Amino acid sequence: MKTYSIHLLLNGNPVRVDVAAQETLLDTLRNKLWATEVKNGCGKGDCGCCAVLLDGKAVNSCLTLAVQADGKDVTTLKGLGNEENPHPLQESFIQNGAIQCGFCTPGMIISAKSLLDENPKPSREQIREAISGNLCRCTGYKKIIEAISDAAPKGQLSD
Amino acid sequence: MSEKLRDENKSHSDDHVVGKPFPRCDAKDKAFGNTKYADDYFLPGMLYGKVLRSEYAAAEILSIDPKKAEKLSGVRAVMTAKDIPHNETITRFGQTHTVGGFEGLYRILADKKVRFMGEGVALVAADTQAIADEAVKLIQVNYKPLAGVFDPIEALKPEAYKVGEETSNLVCYYKVRQGNIKEGFASSDVIVENTYRVPAQDHAYIEPEAGLAWIDDDGVVTIQVCTQVIEHFREIAEVLGLPYNKVRVKGTWIGGGFGGKEDITVETYLALLTWKTKKPVKLVYSREESIICHGKRHPYVMKYKTGATRDGKLMALEAKLLSDAGAYVYLSPWVLLYSTVGAAGPYKIPHIKIDARTVLTNNTFSSAFRGFGVPQVCFAYESQMDELAGRLNLSPLELRRRNYLKKGDATATGYVLEHYAAFPETAEKALAALGEKSKSKNPAVKIGQGIGSSMTSYGRMVFLHDTSRSYVGMEMDGGVTVRCGVQDLGGGQASSLTQIAAEVLGVSMDDVRVYVADTALTPIAGTTTATRQLYMSGNATSMAAQEVRKRLLEKAGEILQSKPEGLELRNRKVRMKEDPERSVSLKNVVKACASAGIPLFHIAQFNAPSRELVDFKKGQGQVFPDFAFGTHAAEVAVDVETGKIGVLKLVACFDVGKAINPQAVEGQLEGGTIQGMGYALLEDVILEKGMTRTPSFSEYLIPTALDVADVRCILLESEDGIGPFGAKGVGEPSLVSAAPALVNAVKDAVGTRIFDLPLTPEKILNAQKKR
Numbered sequence: 001m002k003t004y005s006i007h008l009l010l011n012g013n014p015v016r017v018d019v020a021a022q023e024t025l026l027d028t029l030r031n032k033l034w035a036t037e038v039k040n041g042c043g044k045g046d047c048g049c050c051a052v053l054l055d056g057k058a059v060n061s062c063l064t065l066a067v068q069a070d071g072k073d074v075t076t077l078k079g080l081g082n083e084e085n086p087h088p089l090q091e092s093f094i095q096n097g098a099i100q101c102g103f104c105t106p107g108m109i110i111s112a113k114s115l116l117d118e119n120p121k122p123s124r125e126q127i128r129e130a131i132s133g134n135l136c137r138c139t140g141y142k143k144i145i146e147a148i149s150d151a152a153p154k155g156q157l158s159d
Numbered sequence: 160m161s162e163k164l165r166d167e168n169k170s171h172s173d174d175h176v177v178g179k180p181f182p183r184c185d186a187k188d189k190a191f192g193n194t195k196y197a198d199d200y201f202l203p204g205m206l207y208g209k210v211l212r213s214e215y216a217a218a219e220i221l222s223i224d225p226k227k228a229e230k231l232s233g234v235r236a237v238m239t240a241k242d243i244p245h246n247e248t249i250t251r252f253g254q255t256h257t258v259g260g261f262e263g264l265y266r267i268l269a270d271k272k273v274r275f276m277g278e279g280v281a282l283v284a285a286d287t288q289a290i291a292d293e294a295v296k297l298i299q300v301n302y303k304p305l306a307g308v309f310d311p312i313e314a315l316k317p318e319a320y321k322v323g324e325e326t327s328n329l330v331c332y333y334k335v336r337q338g339n340i341k342e343g344f345a346s347s348d349v350i351v352e353n354t355y356r357v358p359a360q361d362h363a364y365i366e367p368e369a370g371l372a373w374i375d376d377d378g379v380v381t382i383q384v385c386t387q388v389i390e391h392f393r394e395i396a397e398v399l400g401l402p403y404n405k406v407r408v409k410g411t412w413i414g415g416g417f418g419g420k421e422d423i424t425v426e427t428y429l430a431l432l433t434w435k436t437k438k439p440v441k442l443v444y445s446r447e448e449s450i451i452c453h454g455k456r457h458p459y460v461m462k463y464k465t466g467a468t469r470d471g472k473l474m475a476l477e478a479k480l481l482s483d484a485g486a487y488v489y490l491s492p493w494v495l496l497y498s499t500v501g502a503a504g505p506y507k508i509p510h511i512k513i514d515a516r517t518v519l520t521n522n523t524f525s526s527a528f529r530g531f532g533v534p535q536v537c538f539a540y541e542s543q544m545d546e547l548a549g550r551l552n553l554s555p556l557e558l559r560r561r562n563y564l565k566k567g568d569a570t571a572t573g574y575v576l577e578h579y580a581a582f583p584e585t586a587e588k589a590l591a592a593l594g595e596k597s598k599s600k601n602p603a604v605k606i607g608q609g610i611g612s613s614m615t616s617y618g619r620m621v622f623l624h625d626t627s628r629s630y631v632g633m634e635m636d637g638g639v640t641v642r643c644g645v646q647d648l649g650g651g652q653a654s655s656l657t658q659i660a661a662e663v664l665g666v667s668m669d670d671v672r673v674y675v676a677d678t679a680l681t682p683i684a685g686t687t688t689a690t691r692q693l694y695m696s697g698n699a700t701s702m703a704a705q706e707v708r709k710r711l712l713e714k715a716g717e718i719l720q721s722k723p724e725g726l727e728l729r730n731r732k733v734r735m736k737e738d739p740e741r742s743v744s745l746k747n748v749v750k751a752c753a754s755a756g757i758p759l760f761h762i763a764q765f766n767a768p769s770r771e772l773v774d775f776k777k778g779q780g781q782v783f784p785d786f787a788f789g790t791h792a793a794e795v796a797v798d799v800e801t802g803k804i805g806v807l808k809l810v811a812c813f814d815v816g817k818a819i820n821p822q823a824v825e826g827q828l829e830g831g832t833i834q835g836m837g838y839a840l841l842e843d844v845i846l847e848k849g850m851t852r853t854p855s856f857s858e859y860l861i862p863t864a865l866d867v868a869d870v871r872c873i874l875l876e877s878e879d880g881i882g883p884f885g886a887k888g889v890g891e892p893s894l895v896s897a898a899p900a901l902v903n904a905v906k907d908a909v910g911t912r913i914f915d916l917p918l919t920p921e922k923i924l925n926a927q928k929k930r
Contacts, residue, residue, distance in 0.1 A: 036199035037192030039414075041365045042446040046856035049365055077192040090190040094182045097822040100830065101649020102189030103196065103365040103414030128864040135856065137363055137415050138649050139826060140833030141864040 006070035010035065011079030019066035026050045026061040028069075029076070037077045037106050041135070048134035051107035052076050058114035060133075077106040080113060088151040089113060098147035100138035108134045112148045120153050174729045177662040177884055180822035183654035184668060185412065185647065197369035197385040197411045198443050205371065206235050208425075208432050208442035209291035211281040211298050212452065213273040216486075216521040216849025217307030217320065220271055220280070220300060228283060228297040233290040236435045237298065238282040240270035243431060244400040263488035264323070267398055267427050273302065274322055275486035275523050276849045277451040284432040284440050307521035309848055311460065311483040314518045322486060322519035330484050331492045333499040335513035335571055335778030343475025343510025347466025350475075351546045355463065355539040356915035359483075359844035360456035360837075361853075362528060363861045366414020367449040372429035373439035379679070380406045380430050385413045387421045387646050388686045392678045394423065395430045406430065410676025416648035417834070418527030419453050421688050422489055447854040454489055454526030455844055457482040457517070459498070459535040465543040471553050471561045476571075478502045480515040480536065485524035491517045494525070497532035497616070500782045503571040504540040505582060505614040506562040511571045513778065521849045527688060529831065533615050534838060534895050538916065541611040541899030545906060555610055555903065556586055564614070572773065574781040579879040581788040581814030586612055588873050589792035589812035596794065597807055603800045606807070607908025611899030612790040616783035617690035617888030618767055618881070625767040627695035628682035631660055631703035632760030633711070635753065637731055637746035639664055639704075641673040644684035645696050650890055651823040652692045656700045658819055659883050663704035664711075665728025665745065682762055690787075690888035693819065695765055697883040702763035710757050715748045768881075785881045787892035789813030791832060791900035797908040799927055802920030804840060804905060806866070809833075809897070812873035816880025816887035828893045829870040835897025837862045843917050 003018045010033060019028050026043075029035040029052070038061055041047035045063040052061045053075035054068075081087035089109050092098070099105050108131060115122055115130035122130065127148050128141075136144060188194045225237040240246045248265045269278045281298050285291035308320040314328040322328050344350060370384030380399065382392075389408040396406040413420060425442045432440040444452070459482045466475040480498055484491035499515040530537075548558040563582035569575050590610055599606050619625040630642035641660050647653040657671040674681055684696045712723035715733035719726065719741060727736050734742035752759055773780035794808040811828040818824045841860045845852040853859040878885030898916060906912045911926040 034201075036195065039196070039366070040198065040443075041367065042856055044446070044855055044857070046446075047365055082191050083187060086191070094186045094190045097180070097182065097186075097826050099183070099186050099189045100651070100826055101364070101366065101413060101415045102185070102194055103649070105189050106192055109190070132863045132865045135363075135365060135861060135863065137365055137417070137834070137861065138830045140829035140831075140862075140870050141867055142829050142869045143826060145864065145869070 004067050006067055008069050008071065009073045011075055021067065023066045024062050025064040025066045025069050028066040029061060035076050039103055039106055041103065048111065049104050049107040051110040051134065053110060053114060056117065058111050077109055080109065089148070092147040092151035096143050096147035096150060098139060098143040104134055104136040108136065108144060112151070116152055122152060124149065175662060176658055176668060177819050180820060181658065181668055183651050183823060184657045184673065185654055194412050196366055196414050197371070197383065200371045200383055202371065202373060202439040205439035205441050206284040206286060206432070206436060207288040207291045208428060208440050209283045209295050210279045210428060211283070211295040213269060213276055213278045213280050215273055215302050215304050216276040217305040218273045218302040219305060220269060220273060221303055222301045223281060224299040225281065227299065228294040231290065231294050231297060233286040234283060234294045235286065235438065236284040236432055237294070238431055238435060240268040243267050243398065245398050246270055248394055248397050266487070275521055277523060278486065282428050282432055284436050307849060309520055309522055309846070311481050311518045311520055314520045322521055328519040330488055330517045330519060331495060333496060333515045333775050333778060335499055335511055337571060337573065338510035340475055340477055340510050340512040344466045346468065347474045348469040349547060349550045350464060350466040351543055351550060352464040353543065353546065353914055355461045355542065357459050357535050357538060358916060359458050359525065360528060360842050361450055361844050361859055362417040362419030363859065364415030364417060364419060367444045367446055368420065368424040368453065369443040370425040370429050371439060371441045372433040374433060374437060378405065380434055381409065382426045382429050383409045383411060384426045385411050385420055386424070386426065387416045387648060387688055389644060389646060389676050389678050390683060390686065391423050391426060395427050398427050399430055399434055407679040410646045413646060413648045416687065417529045418531065418688065421527040421686065422454055424453060446856065450854045450859060451523065451851045454524050456528035457484070457491065457494055457525040457532065457535065461536065461539040463539050463543050465547060467547050467551065471551050471558050473506055473508045473562045475510040476503050476508045477512045482517040483522060483525060484517045484519050485522045486519065487524045489524050489526040491525060494527065494532035496782070498536045499778060500572055501533045502536045502540065504537065505564050505580070505612055505788065507564050507568050508571070522846050523851065529834065529891050530615065530894050531689070531891065533613065534835065534898060537611065537613045537895045538898050538902065541896060542902055542912065545609070545903045546912065556590055559583065559586055559612060572782060573779040578785055579814070579877045580614070581875055581877060582612065585788060585790040585812040585814060585875065586610055589790040589810045592810040592812070592871055592873060593792050593794050593808050599796065604796050604798050605908040606794065606796050607904045607906065608792065608794045609900050609903025609907050610790055610792045611896035611903060613892065613896040614786040614788050615892035615895045616786050617892070618694050618784040619689045619691055620782050621768055621770040621784055622772045624769040625685060625691065625695060626764055627684040627699040628762060628764045629656070629684065629696055629699035629703050630682050630760060630762045631700060631707050633707060633749050635749060637666070637670070637744065637749055639666055639671045641671060641700060642681045643673065643696050643700060644676055644678065644681040645692050646676045646687040648687055650827060651820065652687055654823065655693050655697060655819050659697055659700050660704045663701060663708055666731050670731070690890045690892065693886055694882035694888050695767065697886065699763050699765040701883040702765060703761045706761040706763065707759065710752060711748050714752045714755065714757060715743055718743050718748065718751060785887065787813060787887045787889050789892055789896065791896045793900040793904040795901060795904040795908055797905055797923060799909055802923035804918060804920070804923065806836060806868045806901070809836065809868045810871045810873065811893060812875065813889050813892065814875040814877050814887065815889050816882060817876050817878050817885040818874050819884065819886050821874060824874060824889060825872045827890050828872045831890065831893025832870045832897045833862050833867050835894040836867065836901060839898035839901040839916060840918050
């Protein structure tokens, strides 16, 4: 089986890793780079919990080949912030009770980040649209939508 | 009046921890990606497991030849039924049947006969996942396909194909008899009779089943797994033929459960493979495997006949329930019992006759799912209520008002309600919160509103003699440690314990560390099922903390020269109630206790009230410790040209007893309501002759952010629950009445009622055509 040596920036850190041609970025991240904050919920692009930013754009890492990430920036939930230096979305998800089991959270926050990067003042409907590829079975989405609204720069919000 | 009803925006004293919407103790780690789930653990040298699953729903296994698989390089073990020390274990359910000695069979791997498509037939452990995946394909199974039976009505016929080894497919049969049903209908002016059907529903937790097992330094088989029931360690030990204390289950933070991780999933397979290979083994289900192989919410056929007088007094209710247990018994008898006891709803009805049966078929087995048999009957009895209201020219609310049970009234099984029943106010408030009916801008789009009420138990059935245990201890720096064997599904089970311990011991939530879900190291707290953890383990933790508090106050009393009753614990200090300036730090009290040899920890056991087994021939007696009462209200927009249903508003109004954490309770109500919405409008596990036609999230549709309305929560606090601080459990109740509220709203909008879920646009259009 042919393998390729790829190079990528994972949350700002340069890494080199050998991958098979058909290997998904999800498998590489979880099983070779130990980025287990990227979740595997379906492996088919239906649930969105494996979402990462690839050069700033949200993608399902289960539908992305590892070789497609060669030379690119890969950002996971951990790349956005940590307890000492949290991203506003992370703080907002905590404060709004937007996290229950937490399994969808890594992909959900990545999709929200991608949305806010493109549209800093989204309406609730635009938020719904942006996270419609991220399934959550616990929350009913209300507190997630509120958390994303709250993390957006203040002074907007309309339906 | 002892019941204090307070609304959502009540004020909170700053000194208290309970009752405030603090972020949960697990929220930060989840937000920063630090939380490990079952599939996030790895061990050096671990093997990868894979299950070979039956291609047939009904077949005889003539032979299994594992040789080719065993010869594949990298394969470390292949196991079939004959390699398992005790492939069958038996759960006894008591006198619950009319068909001879009833026992629930749990079979690890199919033996001789295959009962459903996807049943485990063989196990493999290999050096890599790819090798394990390849190896299962090399196992040669010679099947002789059999006819099978896939319809529960067919399965009941004497000549039906027999799913198991018994002479009948009937699993059990319960009856409830109250009053005289003939007299009841004779004295009714209006009688409504309908048949309702509900499909199988998948839990669709986002985390598929996963685990990792190894043998530790002391020879203990250790299984780290996402489970709602770490106490399966005993059953696993029996399968392996080991003493109970040689098997340990460590529960992980769970990525959703909803009842689907209540039965054993990967853990027995893992234990067997690690026992055989003496190496760590990991096993993770694919999404497809998860949907095909784990238990579902039971499909039901429900015949309801309800009678009332002209002035809207319910006189008689007759219900015939039949549920599809699928291929193995699992929890079907219990689920059916919940349906039977709940079949008449939260109404006072003098004449009741209920006959409930569950039957084996060759479909994927059915078992526990949030609501546990109650959402099915609630859909039926609440549809009946609206049909009756229409015939009587009463509003749905008014008919319900005239019939709701109150404290002191007897339920269908003759149990007299001992606690406050929040009717009609949950219905009035829920409906009022919808406001005026929205105006439709499009003449083809019709707007409707509906309600659904329910009473759903929390806590296990009282004849099970349920218990929970919790350890609370002080650390020398004034911090608090809780050890309690709760499994945290994501519903805040662990966090509520930190909040309770913090309240009792006068510290902040951040001062409390909670260890959960380990059969070796945390006191056994029972299952995270039956909406029982806040009630049971909350009480146990409160009891343990109270005992520690008592000792601290006694010692502080010596220091402050006060009677303990004159002291309180707040903000990491013990202070005089009358003179808060006079205080001693908690840390110094702890030190003084330590010097005096006073134990700074306590393990408490909470025993739920226990009763004798009910009489299943008449169905009379107390079955549950208490109920949560609530109402859902919904507003929908139905396009009569396309059949499309838009959900405009959803309200959930529940008496939660006491909101230990209002934000967490809202989370339960919001999530439960939306799962109920999925049940009503979208979700349908389609099986064709036992084959699952909806094995992924592109066929099995659950609500997305675009499908839902924001759920408005109205929390009432009677403080009359039997949990800590008067709390009730609402995890399951929050789902139950959402579906009938939506169905009733659709009827209100377009005038047609749909009798089988889910309410697809196709069914709406067909029903419109028939009118």
